[in-house]
Amino acid sequence: MVEQSSEVPISGPDETAVTMSDTGPARAETERKLAAALAELVEADHVPADSHFFTDLGANSLVMAQFCARLRKIPDLPSPSIRDIYRHPTIRGLAEALAPASPDGDTPAAPAPAAQAAPAPVAATRVNPLHHRLCGAFQLLVFLVYSLVYGYITARGYEWISEASGPGGVYLRALVSGGIAFVALCAFPVLAKWILVGRWKPGEFPLWGLAYARFWFVKVLLHANPMVFLVGTPLYVFYLRALGARIGKGVTILSRSVPVCTDLLTIGAGTLIRKESFFLGYRAYAGRIQTGRVTIGRDAFVGEKTVLDIDTSLGDGAQLGHSSALHRGQAVPDGERWHGSPAEPTDVDHIRVPPARCGTLRRAWFGTVTLLQLLFVYIPVTLGGVYMVFTGIPAIGKRLDPQTAVLSRSELIPDALAVSLVLFFGLVGAGLVALYAVPRLLGLLVRPDRVYPLYGVHYTLHRVAARITNVKFFAWLFGDSSYIVYYLRRLGYDLSRIEQTGSNFGTEVQHETPFLVTVGTGTMVADGLSVVNAEYSGTSFRLSRVTIGAHNFLGNNIAYPAGGRTGENCLLATKVLVPLDGEVRTNVGLLGSPPFEIPRSVDRDARFDHLRTGEELRRHLAAKNRYNLLSMTLMLFARWLHVFLLTLLALVSVDLYGAAGHVVIALYLALTLLLSTAYYVLVERCMTGFRALRPQLCSIYDRNFWLHERLWKIPVQYLNIFNGTPYKSLVWRLLGVRMGRRVFDDGCFMTERTLAAVGDECTLNAGSKIQCHSQEDGTFKSDGITLGARCTLGVAAHVHYGVTMGEGSVLAPDSFLMKGEEVPPNAHWGGNPAVDMPEAGGGVLPPDLAEKKTDAAAAATR
Secondary structure, eight states: OOOSOOSSOOSSTTOOSOOOOTTSOOHHHHHHHHHHHHHHHHTOSOOOTTOOTTTTTOOOHHHHHHHHHHHHTSTTSOOOOHHHHHHSOSHHHHHHHHSOBOTTSSSBOOOOOOOOOOOOOOOOOOOOHHHHHHHHHHHHHHHHHHHHHHHHHHHHHHHHHHTOOHHHHHHHHHHHHHHHHHHHHHHHHHHHHHHHTOSOOSEEEETTSHHHHHHHHHHHHHHTOGGGGGTTSHHHHHHHHHTTOEEOTTOEEOOOOOOSOGGGEEEOTTOEEOSSOBOOSEEEETTEEEEOOEEEOTTOEEOSSOEEOSSEEEOTTOEEOTTOEEOTTOEEOTTOEEETTTTEEEOOOOOOSOOOOOOHHHHHHHHHHHHHHIIIIIHHHHHHHHHHHHHHSHHHHHHHSTTTOOOOGGGHHHHHHHHHHHHHHHHHHHHHHHHHHHHHHHHTTSOTTOOEESSSHHHHHHHHHHHHHTOHHHHHHHTTSTTHHHHHHHHTOBOOSOOOOSOSSOSOEEESOGGGEEEOTTOEEOTTEEEEOEEEOSSEEEEOOEEEOTTOEEOSSOEEETTOOBOSSOEEOTTOOOOOSSSOBOSOEEETTTTEEEOSOOGGGGTTGGGGSHHHHHHHHHHHHHHHHHHHHHHHHHHHHHHHHHHHHHHHHHHHHHHHTHHHHHHHHHHHHHHHHHHHHHHHHHHTTTOOOOOEEEETTSHHHHHHHHHTTSOOGGGGGGTTSHHHHHHHHHHTOEEOTTOEESSOEESSGGGEEEOTTOEEOTTOEEOOEEEETTEEEEOOEEEOTTOEEOTTOEEOTTOEEOTTOEEOTTOEEOTTOEEOTTOEEETTTTEEOOOSOSSOOOHHHHHHHHHHHHHHTO
């Protein structure tokens, strides 16, 4: 359902979210002050009361966000939200909505009932500098000890396998050693959790203390667990049960976001959780870790790109739609369907595929076969194959052989060059062949629009094809250039008649199957698009075509499901919830979750349209193609050079292996992390000339944009290793972020590092994003983002460019803070788009409510 407005519950279609008190100015005076404030922003001498903000004045969303921020600073004026701006796009309409007149039109209406006082903001817990340093030292020690143990086990395993005779002997020894290592890696996190923590309970504790050190250790072990690769199988559900989660029969979990506080997670029988969903059981908030229950009833549905905050619940048969969130304390009653961020009731049914026969025996059989394949095929073939390849490569084998181990150091560099070139470019070539050949063969066996049961042959083939075609390397290589359309078309996308822009798709696009994606002519897609063309129930799945209309623009981080009700010439804003009901929207923009309509474009965003047609386009596109081709070449070279350096380090380690054994392997792991981090930091700073980026407003055919998008190709995966440690802030500083002291970063990502400023003791949660740019059709904009001291970004919160958050302010989970917004100090904002939204409470739930949730959790799993 497309809403016309609401950031708070409303009772009628014309009711505004904000009302004036009876002591406010008269409406004429309100109109005058509103017009004066807007005139300064649009650089006009006078703003007529009936002029349309967008079509007449040429304002855009950034200007109107600044307008709202300016009004909040004027004490005798109301504070409209961006939704109110779009609903009432004239000064007169906005003033009337915010200060409604009485029926006779002469006197103000009676004041609205007094709103309930918002809870006082929770004061951020100040960080003890000594605890911060000691925790960092402990985390470094854990990494070194882990590397040492890993090196010892690897060395022993290699020596034992090397004593085998013939391929059969190598296989058997690889089977035994690999199986033991797999079981140990899976069992150790379970043992560590039960020994160090016992059962997780609702509560909170400060960051960087002893309790946090135990929490971090368990979290790291879970994230490094090989069972993560078995998400989507019954084995993963079984493993979560071993960690203390109460999960009923027939539950299917497709999300790779690993819940940490598993004792606080309850999932009823027959429930389905789609990918990219967060249900962690904890959050970082104002300098503390808070833990709370997440309860999901029987036969429930949790959509893609969703967030379930702590102390939330879904009842039996309840549904939470795609791109939605439950904020703390929200509960979806039995049988109801909700969507939005924060979620609200809807009539949309998100389960659109009929059930199939998929009982306990089928799930047990699938899990058993998967485990046997893993133990008897994948692990021993991988270990044995790596051993035989390494011993077969002269540059490595002659160093591992004790009789030829003493070699001239002058041979190291030529050998490293040869090995790295063969490995890197050989894998790239083989990857392309497999990418284009294997999924097409598998696609012949899984037919579209046909219902298949889960955990069968067709389910396995679909998962294999999805994994192969979603390899990130090639989208990273070809994205943000003209060459991405040819890559996606060969992959299976139907791109209609291509209107080349040079930026048709970004570097991050994923799908369930590439053969059922249709994108209309002239459509442009930013990063983070997930094409949801596989529909699931708790027992079945079906592949369905997704069609995105012509001349659309899709912003960042959008899940586009099968059956999306958008047509031609639509603007889908960042993190928008794509509607699944109602008429097909055309010639409009959609913003928010749930979505509401906005103008498709405004004059200020069309200033570079003359570069998108005719001879101007051909000339600038040719120049952009040359620049992008150079960027791709540079990035390939940078990645190969990284492989070469790691290969050289590996050959040196092999040379020293006989003298130091497992210590060499441990040092290699530590030096690999250090080298990779320093290398990519240096690459990025060299790309920028060791200078900070400047805010931009330019065409995508401007050279400044080409340099900017080149930076998006620099790999950043190494940053995840530092999550939750003081070293993440250090790396951000090296990359150019103006980073405060003792910042806690649990998995935030910043796109333009030198345009971001983060204050002291901020709290950045997993999946949050600080994005200092925006691309809308052919226009690129970037500006700085400033987070004041002790701010908190919730899980999967998204901050757009030009934003300032005051000290101590909080952005709730899965919220979208729009460009140009200014959040006052100590305010609590939330929603998509974000508005002032005080949380119901910042502390632990009362004992009586916690007990009720526990009782409901126990009943849900029966």
